Amino acid sequence: MTLIPELTILQPADKEAIDLPRTSEEELAVGKKRLYIESYGCQMNFADSEIVAAVMRNAGFATTSSPEDADLIFLNTCAIRENAEQKVRHRLKHLTGLKRQKPELLVGMLGCMAERLKTKLLEEEKVVDIVAGPDAYRDIPKLVEEAESGQKAVNVFLSREETYADISPIRLNSNGVTAFVSIMRGCDNMCSFCVVPFTRGRERSRDPQSIVREAQDLFDQGYREVTLLGQNVDSYKYSPPTPEGGVPDTPAAPPLGDGGLSFAGLLEMVARIHPDLRVRFSTSHPKDITDEVLHTMAKYENICNYIHLPAQSGNSRVLKLMNRTYDREWYIGKIDRIREILGEDCGISTDMISGFCTETEDEHQESLSLMDYVHYDYAYMFAYSERPGTLAAKKYVDDIPEDVKKRRLNEIIAKQLTHSAERNQRHIGQIQRVLIEGPSKRSEDFLCGRNDQNKMVVFPKGALQKGQYVNVLVTECTSATLIGEVV
Structure with missing residues (x-):
């Protein structure tokens, strides 16, 4: 699986290292407990976080975009390199301070780092209450109940059958496209x-x-x-x-x-x-x-x-x-x-x-x-x-x-x-079919989307909307981006 590297990413469409769920005001209005998830590493981790969000919604949790508002925080982790794990450990230091202010807050570690370290993680990181491997996400509501009772909760069992095929993911921080x-x-x-x-x-x-x-x-x-x-x-x-x-x-x-x-x-x-x-x-x-x-x-x-x-x-x-x-x-x-x-x-x-x-x-x-x-x-x-x-x-x-x-x-x-x-x-002077994903990061006056070859294309917004296909004449480029105008 492709990873998000620490030194260089030459893929303009990659997500950021942290995935923030959207807050649903309707959910929060009915007094549900709130879940905040951060995802690190490969695309599979981001997809897994959407599965976890669905499991926890069925267990009565709403999602929030603010860790300060959360009753439960999950870090969905990567173990592919030492530096990836160190990022998570640094994040846990911040959450330790947050937990001092809010003692009832629960912190869980999910994913590959959780699976690699297992119960050792609870010994090394006292702030962690829950440890769940990639095949244990259905069990998380029960693990949360155990943690709420004051117990440390762990499930790192690896399955030969689990695919989560019957769970409809909650699309976190989605662009809708x-x-x-x-x-x-x-x-x-x-x-x-x-x-x-x-x-x-x-x-x-x-x-x-x-x-x-x-x-x-x-x-x-x-x-x-x-x-x-x-x-x-x-x-x-x-x-x-x-x-x-x-x-x-x-x-x-x-x-x-x-x-x-x-x-x-x-x-x-x-x-x-x-x-x-x-x-x-x-x-x-x-x-x-x-x-x-x-x-x-x-x-x-x-x-x-x-x-x-x-x-x-x-x-x-x-x-x-x-x-x-x-x-x-x-x-x-x-x-x-x-x-x-x-x-x-x-x-x-x-x-x-x-x-x-x-x-x-x-x-x-x-x-x-x-x-x-x-x-x-x-x-x-x-x-x-x-x-x-x-x-x-x-x-x-x-x-x-x-x-x-x-x-x-x-x-x-x-x-x-x-x-x-x-x-x-090679694309300069060519017309590219682009699926609009949303506004450009640098200017609200421009939109961006990817062409067939997965390259990010930036062009003036006009009256266009995300989710549309448009033809863009490429007029210039950088090493990471194509720039053009709609034709």
Whole structure:
């Protein structure tokens, strides 16, 4: 799953690190207890917070946009890097002061950091009353009851079945135009640097009917774009048992020979909901993305012409140490197929790690040369951060000095800034179809939205409204943004 990096984000559409639920005056007027949620890390965490909000609303809680007004505060955490966890610990220090002023306030830790540290978190952070892992969200109302009675409450059980398919998420801080739809949970890839398999459990796919139903409901409510989320969407496969051993009902998509549904089939089902519903997905794994998925993208105009395909490194030896299960040549072959089937204008982004264990200078140069080959539209770029419990922490020595990691990272960033500017310049003089998401961050006189390749486009507001599709002639650009005027 793609992460929100700490040094550089070259994806203008990313959310902020903190997600603030909207306050409902009607809810607060009836005297309900109030919940405040902050989300950190990947897109899956933001989607999970919407599930938690729905669970707690059914338990009688309203949401609030102010921690000072809350009776219950949840931090939905990320454990992918040490710095991500330190951000949460710093936040807890502030909440400690808030709790002194309001002793009845309850503080809960959710997500990957909660799953990684478990009961140890209660010992290290006295302000925390509740600890719940990613598969324990249905149990949170009971955990809250335990905490209200003065007990510390914990549930970090990982499930092989939980997908929350029957829970309708409460869209937190939504723009009313774009939304996340989770299609699977967990991860079976054991990348040596990654803690996700240990914090989110084994991979399991959600049933397609519930996914299509959620996307249809969003479209009916006025949303015009959904992003299908999974740690590795290309390994989506739903094969429910049937009493007679027959093929399950998966309308509008061809079943596999064993009665299951592939990601390409699911993608087609969602695309058929309506031509005006844009469909995106994240994240793809180079070992699993298929020509079938690429041909499905080419078949439907409303499936966006954009793929996030993390490389992590451009060197085959380092990729083997990372347990990525592909080499440099395989990755380049996938890039070539994307360009052949979807064209040179298909947006491609990546993740890149600098300074992984034993990485040499020549191997770092191979990462830079891979970037030169692909010319990514944008990238998520990190210096390697060893995480306790991962295969890399157990098998390898984190032996690259921090100053070398940072210098290599800066070279990767500089390379990507150049490529992003070059890729954006291709659009100057072109007319782009843009879905308006809302006002520009810099001026209320301008609107912004993304084009097919997931690039942010800014243009004068005029009489236009969010949720509309408009054609924008691109007249200039930066490395992160296209600028133009409506035609």
